[in-house]
Amino acid sequence: MEWLDADLTKRRARHLLRTLRPVGPAGSGRVWINGREYINLSSNDYLGLAGHPGLLKESVKAAEKYGTSSSASRLMSGDLHIHHLLEERITDLVGKEKSLLFGSGYLANTGCVSAICSRKDVVFLDRLCHASIVDGVLLSGARFFRFQHNDPGHLEALLKREREKYNKALIITESLFSMDGDMAPLAEIVEAKERHDALFMLDEAHAVGIFGERGAGLAEKCGLSQEIDIIVGTFGKALGSYGAYAAASGKLIDYLINSARSFIYSTALPPCVIGASIAAIKMLTDEPFRRSVLAEKSAYFRSRLKKTGLDVRGEAQIASIIVGANDTALRLADMLQQNGIFALAVRPPTVPAGEARIRFSVTCNHSTKDLARAADVF
Structure with missing residues (x-):
């Protein structure tokens, strides 16, 4: 099974090795990981209906x-x-x-x-x-x-x-x-x-x-x-x-x-x-208000992120900061987690080579205080 060892070693060296980590829901746009609560900006539960x-x-x-x-x-x-x-x-x-x-x-x-x-x-x-x-x-x-x-x-x-x-x-x-x-x-x-x-x-x-x-x-x-x-x-x-x-x-x-x-x-x-x-x-x-609330919160978060001067993309509830290198994206994700923010690094092949990024998903469950806290990490 040498091919398995070689493949995993190569992925690890290129900062492309993916692993699983169990999470537990904490409600209101939050998640539990290893006993700590984080603001969850990686969920696609945009309208907050998963626990409705x-x-x-x-x-x-x-x-x-x-x-x-x-x-x-x-x-x-x-x-x-x-x-x-x-x-x-x-x-x-x-x-x-x-x-x-x-x-x-x-x-x-x-x-x-x-x-x-x-x-x-x-x-x-x-x-x-x-x-x-x-x-x-x-x-x-x-x-x-x-x-x-x-x-x-x-x-x-x-x-x-x-x-x-x-x-x-x-x-x-x-x-x-x-x-x-x-x-x-x-x-x-x-x-x-x-x-x-x-x-x-x-x-x-x-x-x-x-x-x-x-x-x-x-x-x-x-x-x-x-x-x-x-x-x-x-x-x-x-x-x-x-x-x-x-x-x-x-x-x-x-x-x-x-x-x-x-x-x-x-x-x-x-x-x-x-x-x-x-x-x-x-x-x-x-409950059509959920769409308008999400739009307002998404616009607020994007405006806060853009003030950082970073390469921010996105027009709706999805916002990404493009950093380029895989290891840079991983370091930024770690920095966010140290500050209580769960937003993951996205790397090739999910995105093109050289366009590794941090992807944020805004949901109705996030408060403006949550979003400001995440943006202010940068």
């Missing part, structure tokens, strides 16, 4: 009614009424004809891309797209080209040069990018996809619950939901639950039910998770 009494209540009710597991895939005996109820809620929220649940955002992206595309097709994806999208493209066997980040001009040039050589063309981007916290130019991408007869798939993982009048995401905010062919979203971030969905035309969802291997060959999401997710969608209507 309404979600907890519905999760327990669903478990008591249906049991602890779906016990089979949806195409076998695991297709419960509560799954269809959640899909109806998603369809109404996103404004598409139909939706389909997946076990996670990773499974949704890999499943959709690998089902839609094959070796005679082509994919154009933003160079900073999530690993789940990249893996879906690789699984599909399609030819692919990465356009420069949030650069519709480069996308257009690639489409002009390559589109006609292939059968189907699929354009993919995230709406709110998970590491840089910036937003995709959706209107320009929609125009490009229409000019070149392409499909457009949008990953709204970090935007669902954050943007739009009803919290459906950036596509809703931009009024472009109908122009985007496939919208993927997740429940494990702002919505405080787990799982993911794809929303699209009825025919496309029917096709995914028959072709998306990550859907076909996975046990259906457990009832307790579905109950919490249904409650979370209801909270978007019942």
Whole structure:
């Protein structure tokens, strides 16, 4: 097993060795680690719903009614009424004809891309797209080209040069990018996809619950939901639950039910998770103030960080300080923890080489005092 020792030694030398550390929730945007309480700026619980009494209540009710597991895939005996109820809620929220649940955002992206595309097709994806999208493209066997980040001009040039050589063309981007916290130019991408007869798939993982009048995401905010062919979203971030969905035309969802291997060959999401997710969608209507509170706190934190003179990126609840070297990012993360702040170093391959960073996630649970304390560490 010398290859294992060599690999781990190499990762350690390059400051790229990852380890697990158990954490315990402390409530109100805090976390316990080794007996010490920290302000938690690494959680994606943006709206503070993960511990909401309404979600907890519905999760327990669903478990008591249906049991602890779906016990089979949806195409076998695991297709419960509560799954269809959640899909109806998603369809109404996103404004598409139909939706389909997946076990996670990773499974949704890999499943959709690998089902839609094959070796005679082509994919154009933003160079900073999530690993789940990249893996879906690789699984599909399609030819692919990465356009420069949030650069519709480069996308257009690639489409002009390559589109006609292939059968189907699929354009993919995230709406709110998970590491840089910036937003995709959706209107320009929609125009490009229409000019070149392409499909457009949008990953709204970090935007669902954050943007739009009803919290459906950036596509809703931009009024472009109908122009985007496939919208993927997740429940494990702002919505405080787990799982993911794809929303699209009825025919496309029917096709995914028959072709998306990550859907076909996975046990259906457990009832307790579905109950919490249904409650979370209801909270978007019942407690819309959470979005405005989050926006205000995020703007405050970004303004405090920018006063440090550091390279700060982000337009919403995600803010990153770019430091470059892996060891520098690790040292900054240690400094933050010494000051009671839990914000982790993000290194390649999660981000491009030379762009190691500290990533902060603001949530509704943070007070302005918490955010000021974190920014003042620098």
